[in-house]
Amino acid sequence: MTPSETAITNAMRQAIALARSVEGRTAPNPPVGAVALDETGAVLGGHAHQGAGLPHAEAGLIHKLRAEGRLDALHTMVVTLEPCSHYGRTPPCSQALIDVGAKQVFYGTPDPSEAAGGGHQMLEAAGVTVSGRLLAKECDALNAPFVKRATTGLPYITIKRAFRPDGVGGWTMLPAQGDKTFTRPDSLRKAHEIRKTCDGLLTGSGTVIADDPSFTIRHVDDHPKFVTGGAKRPLVLLDKRGRVSKEWTARAEENFDLTVLDTVESAIDHFAKLGCLQILVEAGPDLSDHMLNSGLWDQCYDFYRHRAEDELQIRFA
Ligand code: AOF
């Protein structure tokens, strides 16, 4: 017996959801999800990679199944990223899959990194049936930040903007006098979800002076390491002229690993050195437009406030 195509596709959907749940806490490693099936296609278990230095998704799942005494039933492993072939911080997952006798491996996105790639061939050479590009569109969207970092050394740049009608037939990013935000609760939740998936935040002095933003995650539950684990997200403030108050920077330092820099380029370099996969630009029209116009972006979320409900438009570079 062998799992049906539907069982395998469903397992990949589950693996993607697992990976999405750890997005924003694994950098510099990728968010990866894995689901194991027995020969009938029944789900034996799933696991998501929890962060650099910890077992990869497939390896963690193998440990889990072994601990539960169910490893013998493993037939098919479904994983969002091609299993690694290398000794990094942890041993190669492809070898682990071979050693435990997996019959089939399905993955979504090939691992583009020189060191870790090649798991496909390694598994195949050992007689395991391997198939890549399952739910490729969804997996590639998930892995876009990791793939960009692995191939260019640079973080994936996401820009978030919010617009309201300006009263004269156009749109403005500026709140009305006396308002702090004009985004509705649903959009705020979405915006905080986006923040949660990013490894660093970038803003400008104009935004800080105009909005007094805190940039903390309040409308969704943040990853535990940022809540109780003492970890702090990097936040870069571009403030060439030193216009932002000490009060604001002191408050920001309580929650963030704050760095004040002069240029977008130095900020991107800083995030790259920290190992960020994805950064979020939360800024006003000047910095956002500059980044969009100079091609320093990958993805842009635009929230538009309409009379009845907000609309979210997502664009890619
Ligand atoms: C992960 N988690 O679930 C998978 C990864 O230094 P290491 O040993 O942690 O190896 C990191 C590399 O392993 C990573 O850049 C990627 O190429 C590959 N796959 N990494 O952290 C996982 N499957």
Ligand code: ZN
């Ligand atoms: Zn691995």
